[in-house]
Amino acid sequence: MQRPVPKPSAETRAFWDAIEHDALTYQVCEACGKVATYPRGVCGHCHSTRLSMRPSSGRGVIKTWTRAHRAATPAFKDHLPYVIALVDLEEGFPVMTNVTGVYAGQVAIGDAVEVRVVDRGDGVKLLQAFAATGAMV
Numbered sequence: 001m002q003r004p005v006p007k008p009s010a011e012t013r014a015f016w017d018a019i020e021h022d023a024l025t026y027q028v029c030e031a032c033g034k035v036a037t038y039p040r041g042v043c044g045h046c047h048s049t050r051l052s053m054r055p056s057s058g059r060g061v062i063k064t065w066t067r068a069h070r071a072a073t074p075a076f077k078d079h080l081p082y083v084i085a086l087v088d089l090e091e092g093f094p095v096m097t098n099v100t101g102v103y104a105g106q107v108a109i110g111d112a113v114e115v116r117v118v119d120r121g122d123g124v125k126l127l128q129a130f131a132a133t134g135a136m137v
């Protein structure tokens with residue numbers, strides 16, 4: 001069974017277009033300087049529509065994580081167990097990502113990580129956290 005694919009909206013289109021080009025971006029309000037937690041058409045702080053996308057370093061810290069032993073949908077059943085993490089990025093916004101490979105067995109709250117764009121193997125690109133050593137684990 002095919003796993004779900006992202007469905008960009010008008011507000012998230014720029015984010016997903018950047019992902020297709022292997023770049024993680026985030027939205028900033030040009031009027032008040034606040035970072036939007038997810039891309040939107042109007043700033044949640046000052047209601048300005050002067051919003052822009054900026055590149056993220058991908059550097060962050062594991063805020064929390066969990067290991068899924070039951071698939072949310074049948075499409076993920078063959079991938080169990082898998083690790084999902086919430087990462088606070090240094091630019092001031094969180095991203096939900098998965099963790100695979102050797103690092104998935106070692107992940108801990110407070111770990112320094114690098115969030116990168118990866119092809120999950122079926123042509124769909126998503127975010128994945130790696131240990132901040134620079135090694136692909």
Ligand SMILES: [Zn+2]
Pocket residue numbers: 029030031032033034043044045046047048
């Ligand atoms: Zn604003």
